Amino acid sequence: MTEYPKTSALMARGCEFLGTEHAIMCGAMSWVSERNLVSAISNGGGFGVVACGAMTPDLLDAEIAATKEMTDKHFGVNLITMHPDIFELIDICGKHRVSHVVLAGGIPPKGSVEAIKQHGAKVIVFAPTLALAKKLLRSGADALVIEGSEAGGHIGPVSTSVLAQEFLPELAKDFIVFVAGGIGTGDMMAAYLEMGASGVQLGTRFACATESIAHSDFKKAFFRAKARDAEMSVQIDPRLPVIPVRALKNKGTDAFSDKQREVAKILDSGEIEMAEAQLQIEHYWAGALRRAVVDGDIENGSLMAGQSVSLVTEEEPAAEIIAKLMEQSEAALKRPSRAA
Numbered sequence: 017m018t019e020y021p022k023t024s025a026l027m028a029r030g031c032e033f034l035g036t037e038h039a040i041m042c043g044a045m046s047w048v049s050e051r052n053l054v055s056a057i058s059n060g061g062g063f064g065v066v067a068c069g070a071m072t073p074d075l076l077d078a079e080i081a082a083t084k085e086m087t088d089k090h091f092g093v094n095l096i097t098m099h100p101d102i103f104e105l106i107d108i109c110g111k112h113r114v115s116h117v118v119l120a121g122g123i124p125p126k127g128s129v130e131a132i133k134q135h136g137a138k139v140i141v142f143a144p145t146l147a148l149a150k151k152l153l154r155s156g157a158d159a160l161v162i163e164g165s166e167a168g169g170h171i172g173p174v175s176t177s178v179l180a181q182e183f184l185p186e187l188a189k190d191f192i193v194f195v196a197g198g199i200g201t202g203d204m205m206a207a208y209l210e211m212g213a214s215g216v217q218l219g220t221r222f223a224c225a226t227e228s229i230a231h232s233d234f235k236k237a238f239f240r241a242k243a244r245d246a247e248m249s250v251q252i253d254p255r256l257p258v259i260p261v262r263a264l265k266n267k268g269t270d271a272f273s274d275k276q277r278e279v280a281k282i283l284d285s286g287e288i289e290m291a292e293a294q295l296q297i298e299h300y301w302a303g304a305l306r307r308a309v310v311d312g313d314i315e316n317g318s319l320m321a322g323q324s325v326s327l328v329t330e331e332e333p334a335a336e337i338i339a340k341l342m343e344q345s346e347a348a349l350k351r352p353s354r355a356a
């Protein structure tokens with residue numbers, strides 16, 4: 017008998033899909049989601065996801081091996097679709113028999129979903145529109161994450177609440193759908209589960225877990241921040257299709273505007289193509305995030321954070337955060353106003 021009967025019943029399909037006790041995913045966070053946090057999430061009953069980011073195949077190989085040393089539970093690997101070595105990275109996941117691969121950052125390249133499935137792994141995708149979500153799910157993807165603009169990191173333009181109302185009624189009966197963006201408490205989790213989500217994905221809430229290797233200054237910036245401090249980046253030049261990023265406002269946010277101007281100028285000069293311009297912007301973010309997470313440079317680095325940062329007030333072990341989310345969700349679902 018589970019401690020959280022109502023929540024667990026709503027999560028049953030998600031748990032079966034992930035092979036976990038609770039259908040709570042910790043979304044991959046570059047530099048943050050490495051062996052320590054990923055294993056702590058999975059050992060705590062959730063589902064940790066290694067962020068491959070810009071890692072080389074060799075680095076990913078070592079990271080997966082190290083994570084497996086720290087947990088015998090399921091965990092996933094998040095691969096960015098524009099990574100130049102994406103197929104090699106897929107083979108590394110296959111070599112380690114990684115159970116789930118998450119494809120993030122764009123439309124999966126041709127053959128990538130099939131390549132992952134050939135290794136026997138399940139494929140989780142993101143989709144910004146309902147039409148694309150249906151296409152991906154019908155052509156082999158096993159599950160979908162819908163992520164709203166409240167989230168930390170790279171974001172789309174639509175809020176989680178609206179995406180949930182658009183996608184869940186159409187997809188939740190036949191497919192596994194996880195909801196992400198702006199979830200900081202079990203109350204919110206319960207609401208999306210009741211709407212048909214199979215589970216949820218959180219990032220910001222887990223970034224400051226005790227096991228997260230993020231620098232203590234990075235964590236302190238999160239504890240101080242209000243929801244309104246997690247701002248969306250501004251697009252300086254309409255010709256340069258920069259994916260917006262939500263992060264705590266600092267000098268790094270302004271430096272990003274300068275970077276966009278610089279890249280737009282060399283794009284105009286014909287020195288680089290659009291794809292290269294976009295890659296330069298992505299490398300900029302990876303470097304800036306590393307400066308904040310690893311070096312603790314919270315002035316000039318990127319403090320990627322979602323609006324739910326206001327609900328992150330102290331360092332807690334990942335397993336306690338998961339237990340708290342489950343308790344809050346269960347209490348919400350048992351409220352008399354919800355009684356059948």
Ligand SMILES: Cc1cc2nc3c(=O)[nH]c(=O)nc-3n(C[C@H](O)[C@H](O)[C@H](O)COP(=O)(O)O)c2cc1C
Nearest residue numbers: 043044045046120167168169197198219220320322
């Ligand atoms: C610091 C940080 C780094 C992130 N890096 C990535 C990433 O590398 N790849 C990715 O797919 N999502 C990334 N995300 C998004 C998370 O995986 C997750 O979907 C998101 O944080 C969920 O919304 P929330 O922040 O409101 O909880 C990042 C989020 C944060 C806060």
